[in-house]
Amino acid sequence: NAGVTQTPKFQVLKTGQSMTLQCAQDMNHNSMYWYRQDPGMGLRLIYYSASEGTTDKGEVPNGYNVSRLNKREFSLRLESAAPSQTSVYFCASSIRQGARETQYFGPGTRLLVL
């Protein structure tokens, strides 16, 4: 199992450009998540998808859109990138076992917006 994979690993954009971050998991998990990580601010939830066909806003959704393409794939789109979106983006997926819902993270995408 590859677990959670993300592409690209690193990207540089100019302000106003658009791009899509890709995420896939091969663990048959129902739930998937997108986080951004900024220095001193931990991990903040952008969007999540509890199951195929559903998506919901997290803590910081402005400037982003998502697509849950199928059970495996969950993409994050920046329509018009801004310098404030410079961050490290992590995708995660989870499986629920009773009260535990363990989240597994991808390797991250480092995005720089100039």
Added chain:
Amino acid sequence: GENVEQHPSTLSVQEGDSAVIKCTYSDSASNYFPWYKQELGKRPQLIIDIRSNVGEKKDQRIAVTLNKTAKHFSLHITETQPEDSAVYFCAASSFSGGYNKLIFGAGTRLAVHP
């Protein structure tokens, strides 16, 4: 909204000493509390977790305690080693509407000096 506060933001110890990281949460409905370790340039990885019906859990040199009344939980690392150096994140989860959300603390950078 839900909030998780984590202290201290940085912690420096000598090898062999103990390290304690504390978190408080605001949502009284939170019932699952994982801890993640993130090494430099790597993804966050789950190291231990605790559910709200348990007061303490131990796994070798790592232990977590939970005080639901006071809404705080702590990570204890004994006999620290240089490889314990990393950023540690606490999180509080709440299940609502079939969704699980993790609210993360801002992180603690632990440095273990030989």
